[in-house]
Amino acid sequence: MQRSFTDQLGRTIQVDYPPKRIISLVPSQTELLFDLGLDTEVVGITKFCIHPIAQFASKIKVGGTKKLNLDLIRDLKPDLIIGNKEENEQLQIEALMEEFPVWMSDIYTLEDAKAAIAHIGALVNREPEAAYLVHLISAGFNDLQTLALQHGIDKSVAYLIWREPYMLAGPDTFIDHLLTLNGLRNVIKQNRYPETDLENLGLLKPDLVFLSSEPYPFKETHLEEIKKAMPAARVMLVDGEMFSWYGSRLVKAVQYLFQLQAEITGPARPGRGSEL
Incomplete structure (x- = not known):
């Protein structure tokens, strides 16, 4: 089943729901996904996604937040990529957007952060936990x-x-x-x-x-x-x-x-x- 979601850049993406192969490109959002119980669904993270340490050690690293290995990301065949406007490099993100559903956060305030947590919870079928x-x-x-x-x-x-x-x-x-x-x-x-x-x-x-x-x-x-x-x-x-x-x-x-x-x-x- 496909569902539509709007990210914090105002972009609408179509996602196979619930997503089963997630790549997270931001350390704080990676930790969130694991705290929401998505140990199996998260298949790729960055080398800076150090929390929790057990998951960091066991997951495939797709590069740094601003220097991603696009070929490795393609090999992982994600059905959802989660990034951030400030922390990721625009040209790389735009390249990924051509091939995959990419949900982007854009955070300046605590309210933005809470909204992102709620949105990501809905995106990955963990709304009660995120709430x-x-x-x-x-x-x-x-x-x-x-x-x-x-x-x-x-x-x-x-x-x-x-x-x-x-x-x-x-x-x-x-x-x-x-x-x-x-x-x-x-x-x-x-x-x-x-x-x-x-x-x-x-x-x-x-x-x-x-x-x-x-x-x-x-x-x-x-x-x-x-x-x-x-x-x-x-x-x-x-x-x-x-x-x-x-x-x-x-x-x-x-x-x-x-x-x-x-x-x-x-x-x-x-x-x-x-x-x-």
């Missing part, structure tokens, strides 16, 4: 926003995602939206992922500087380097998955962000970043 995840995420983030108000969190933040050159998450990103939900004001005003240097970043005088664990794996040595450049700022290592993965990991992100709120409202610990 439950959306319920948990909604309840958790409502509580997070309430606590941010109760804690009086109103701090400026710079969220670094890359080094050499330094790049930050600015407005019009999912990361920025999650910062806002936790009472944090982004010091960066340029949209998307602008480049900067430490001198110019220091001029913005952020209260907090978050060093993400991905895509660049910031470590303690980088934390000390940035502290020297911005001694007035509180510099912290943060788990990038909890700020940028917009699938079922958002359930775990709630607890992580509860703890992060508690840490940023508490006293700084000299010489240490976040150990969350």
Whole structure:
């Protein structure tokens, strides 16, 4: 049986329903599919789809999110491919769209993420399971926003995602939206992922500087380097998955962000970043 579905780019695709051979091209959405119980149906993932580790080890890797092995994807004969506008390379996706049903997400806010989870649940015949995840995420983030108000969190933040050159998450990103939900004001005003240097970043005088664990794996040595450049700022290592993965990991992100709120409202610990 074929069914029609509309993705977050407004495209309508026809899918053999329910799909039996799924390829996922985005780590956070791959984790979602496995959490929805699709261990058998998912036949291909990217080399960055590391969660859950058991499924990562056992599934065929079809390349990286921006460098896919199109021939291998064709060999797997998928009846559904799930990707994302930002994370996948446009020309490769367009080539796949010529041959296969490709459902694309396009996510900037928590509402976008919850809608994607619900849509994917419908797409793969897991609507009740997806609805439950959306319920948990909604309840958790409502509580997070309430606590941010109760804690009086109103701090400026710079969220670094890359080094050499330094790049930050600015407005019009999912990361920025999650910062806002936790009472944090982004010091960066340029949209998307602008480049900067430490001198110019220091001029913005952020209260907090978050060093993400991905895509660049910031470590303690980088934390000390940035502290020297911005001694007035509180510099912290943060788990990038909890700020940028917009699938079922958002359930775990709630607890992580509860703890992060508690840490940023508490006293700084000299010489240490976040150990969350």
